[in-house]
Amino acid sequence: MMNRRNFLKIGVSALAFGIAGSGKALATEDFAGNPDRLGMLSDTTRCIGCRRCEAACNKANNLPPPKKSFEDTSVFEEKRRPYVADVQSYTAVNRYTVDGKTVYRKVQCMHCDEPACVSACPVAAMKKSKEGPVVWDEKLCIGCRYCIVACPFYVPAFDYSSAFDPRIQKCFMCYKRISEGLVPACAEACPVEAITFGKRSDLIKTAKLRVWGEPDKYIDHVFGEEEAGGTGWLYISGVPFSELDFPMDVGTTSYPKLTKDFLSMVNITLVSWPALLGGFYLMHHKAHNEKSDKEGDKQ
Amino acid sequence: MNEFAGEYTEKHIYQEKEQTGSEIITYWIRDKLFMGLTFKEYFKSLITPLNVVAGLIVLAGAYLIAMRFLFRLSEVTESSNEQPWGLFLSWGLFIGVPFSASGFVIGTAVYIFGLKKYQPIVKNAILLGFLGYLFAVIFLMIDLGRPWRIYYPMIISFGTASIMFLVAWHVSLYLSVQLLEFSPSALAWLGARKLRKVAVGMTLMLTVFGVMLSTLHQAALSGMFLLAPGKLHPLWYTSYLPWLAFISAIGAAIALMIVVTKLSQVFLRERADEHYLSNLDNITLGLGKAASFVLFTYVGLRLISVTHESAWKYINTPFGHWFLVEITILGILPFLFYYGVQKKNVGIVQVSAALTMVGIIMNRLNISLIAFNWQLPNRELFYWKEFVVVIAVVTIEIIVYRWVVNRMPVLRQHPDYIGDEH
Numbered sequence: 001m002m003n004r005r006n007f008l009k010i011g012v013s014a015l016a017f018g019i020a021g022s023g024k025a026l027a028t029e030d031f032a033g034n035p036d037r038l039g040m041l042s043d044t045t046r047c048i049g050c051r052r053c054e055a056a057c058n059k060a061n062n063l064p065p066p067k068k069s070f071e072d073t074s075v076f077e078e079k080r081r082p083y084v085a086d087v088q089s090y091t092a093v094n095r096y097t098v099d100g101k102t103v104y105r106k107v108q109c110m111h112c113d114e115p116a117c118v119s120a121c122p123v124a125a126m127k128k129s130k131e132g133p134v135v136w137d138e139k140l141c142i143g144c145r146y147c148i149v150a151c152p153f154y155v156p157a158f159d160y161s162s163a164f165d166p167r168i169q170k171c172f173m174c175y176k177r178i179s180e181g182l183v184p185a186c187a188e189a190c191p192v193e194a195i196t197f198g199k200r201s202d203l204i205k206t207a208k209l210r211v212w213g214e215p216d217k218y219i220d221h222v223f224g225e226e227e228a229g230g231t232g233w234l235y236i237s238g239v240p241f242s243e244l245d246f247p248m249d250v251g252t253t254s255y256p257k258l259t260k261d262f263l264s265m266v267n268i269t270l271v272s273w274p275a276l277l278g279g280f281y282l283m284h285h286k287a288h289n290e291k292s293d294k295e296g297d298k299q
Numbered sequence: 300m301n302e303f304a305g306e307y308t309e310k311h312i313y314q315e316k317e318q319t320g321s322e323i324i325t326y327w328i329r330d331k332l333f334m335g336l337t338f339k340e341y342f343k344s345l346i347t348p349l350n351v352v353a354g355l356i357v358l359a360g361a362y363l364i365a366m367r368f369l370f371r372l373s374e375v376t377e378s379s380n381e382q383p384w385g386l387f388l389s390w391g392l393f394i395g396v397p398f399s400a401s402g403f404v405i406g407t408a409v410y411i412f413g414l415k416k417y418q419p420i421v422k423n424a425i426l427l428g429f430l431g432y433l434f435a436v437i438f439l440m441i442d443l444g445r446p447w448r449i450y451y452p453m454i455i456s457f458g459t460a461s462i463m464f465l466v467a468w469h470v471s472l473y474l475s476v477q478l479l480e481f482s483p484s485a486l487a488w489l490g491a492r493k494l495r496k497v498a499v500g501m502t503l504m505l506t507v508f509g510v511m512l513s514t515l516h517q518a519a520l521s522g523m524f525l526l527a528p529g530k531l532h533p534l535w536y537t538s539y540l541p542w543l544a545f546i547s548a549i550g551a552a553i554a555l556m557i558v559v560t561k562l563s564q565v566f567l568r569e570r571a572d573e574h575y576l577s578n579l580d581n582i583t584l585g586l587g588k589a590a591s592f593v594l595f596t597y598v599g600l601r602l603i604s605v606t607h608e609s610a611w612k613y614i615n616t617p618f619g620h621w622f623l624v625e626i627t628i629l630g631i632l633p634f635l636f637y638y639g640v641q642k643k644n645v646g647i648v649q650v651s652a653a654l655t656m657v658g659i660i661m662n663r664l665n666i667s668l669i670a671f672n673w674q675l676p677n678r679e680l681f682y683w684k685e686f687v688v689v690i691a692v693v694t695i696e697i698i699v700y701r702w703v704v705n706r707m708p709v710l711r712q713h714p715d716y717i718g719d720e721h
Contacts (some may be wrong), residue, residue, distance in 0.1 A: 143444015160373035
């Protein structure tokens with residue numbers, strides 16, 4: 001959450017950048033997150049598309065049973081987003097064929113370092129927890145769905161079929177399990193260690209070691225290291241990320257920055273208008289009075 | 300429909316007699332609510348073909364709204380996770396609010412800049428603004444997932460980094476400001492002379508406060524989409540979104556006032572006085588001149604913004620063609636207004652104003668619905684039930700507007716308060 005100190009800090013650094021005339025956005029540098037925050041690493045070269053992560057996620061989060069069983073591979077015929085995966089779900093695995101190679105990619109919340117959804121929420125129901133997961137407080141949510149509008153990864157979903165308790169649905173990185181010292185359900189269920197759970201800083205090193213260790217096997221890029229200002233969920237891949245429907249237009253600027261300029265205008269506007277308008281009013285008001293004075297003199 | 304001329308003389312006759320309590324109440328109700336008729340007469344006067352149609356529309360809408368609250372949002376809307384905001388917000392909030400800038404635009408002209416020429420329409424402008432915001436909130440209530448928590452951003456939990464938080468605060472504050480701004484007319488109707496004097500005394504302060512709030516939330520409404528650069532089509536997404544929204548809201552407000560002024564001349568003639576009717580042509584030409592200037596600025600900035608975002612490369616795509624339709628309509632308007640004003644042709648100015656409304660409705664619909672999530676396939680824009688609800692709520696808004704104008708001095712000066720106008 002943006003508290004006053006953060007707000008000031010970011011404001012001052014923005015000012016400093018402005019004065020220095022440097023247009024370069026150094027997103028990750030002015031983010032003072034918890035250095036030990038947790039994250040996940042997905043290695044798409046390892047994933048075999050067994051969907052055990054989906055099943056484990058479903059069970060861990062007490063979600064309703066799916067219409068097609070988790071062993072059914074016919075679901076791969078379409079590209080599923082978590083929320084349209086035939087029933088409420090927090091994650092989905094999709095199959096791609098790239099140059100004759102079959103590649104699987106797991107989709108879920110990216111747990112951004114500076115999430116768009118968090119800066120969108122008017123009641124601070126979405127929060128980047130100290131531990132790393134982006135969590136949601138159902139006691140505060142008003143159901144405005146601005147988080148869904150804001151998310152560049154099209155992740156959060158809303159329960160449109162509930163009139164009295166519509167919930168925001170997305171992966172919470174098994175926040176409860178993490179608090180109890182457990183590993184998130186999907187990482188625990190993965191039989192081939194395609195999902196690794198750990199400190200984000202360690203995961204970046206792991207990812208780079210794998211990429212550098214086998215440069216022919218991997219694309220030289222860790223998706224999420226800088227995307228959207230850095231995400232908690234990281235990916236490495238053997239085929240270009242664009243082939244796996246990764247949004248390549250998210251840039252490296254953190255999303256809250258996009259509205260910061262506008263929000264910093266608020267105080268200026270609030271101070272300027274009364275002064276200006278008061279002045280205008282007095283100008284014509286005085287002119288009016290002078291005129292009536294002169295009229296009075298004539299009589 | 301009764302005659303207004305007799306209303307106030309009648310009142311004086313009642314007061315000369317000794318009255319019992321029940322008589323006072325009966326006369327008060329008759330005078331204030333039933334426009335001088337007995338309940339039976341009033342009820343009969345309501346049964347007109349137009350009112351029956353309006354009633355049916357409202358019933359259909361009320362049924363659908365009940366469905367939404369009892370069962371689910373997906374019962375009546377096409378809203379989905381691919382289209383989180385549907386027609387309710389597009390119409391009620393993103394289109395309704397810019398047109399409701401009428402109160403602050405005309406209010407500023409009259410009370411701050413002292414342009415007395417626009418005095419006859421200022422009360423109407425404020426009433427339209429107030430109702431626009433009130434119904435924006437009503438649309439929001441229908442659309443919110445948990446509408447019973449609508450006050451949460453004000454009291455319970457503050458999402459200070461959110462533009463929507465800003466919008467929530469400003470819209471609620473401005474709704475109160477506009478209620479107070481309109482109160483002199485309501486208090487004149489109720490005959491509360493002392494209270495009205497207090498309300499009139501607050502006019503300048505309220506107007507300045509209204510400008511502060513309006514600048515920010517008009518800009519903020521489109522500013523909310525700043526968070527969605529990849530999702531809003533590049534021909535509409537620009538970092539100038541807030542300022543484009545603010546400028547076009549001024550244009551929208553002026554256009555609405557020209558059109559409503561014309562409509563009131565036709566449909567509400569008997570509710571208006573000479574002071575109002577005799578000044579309208581002159582006012583329309585003045586507003587037309589202002590609209591020409593405002594829209595010229597808007598279109599210029601808009602074209603610069605497309606260049607700034609280097610989005611011209613999308614021009615030869617379906618969205619590009621759709622963009623051309625919108626920008627062509629908005630682009631010819633400044634010249635059309637200018638031409639009408641030069642020729643002193645009120646009709647041309649009125650047609651231009653109606654076209655401005657079309658252009659700005661298109662623009663807001665594009666930003667909030669049509670060009671949003673443009674990369675996702677197979678989106679349904681809205682469900683017919685959503686459309687019925689919108690029509691029904693707009694019908695209610697018109698009924699409320701007519702109810703107020705029929706009773707309170709909006710298009711006329713109250714005979715007891717002439718010269719004491721706020």
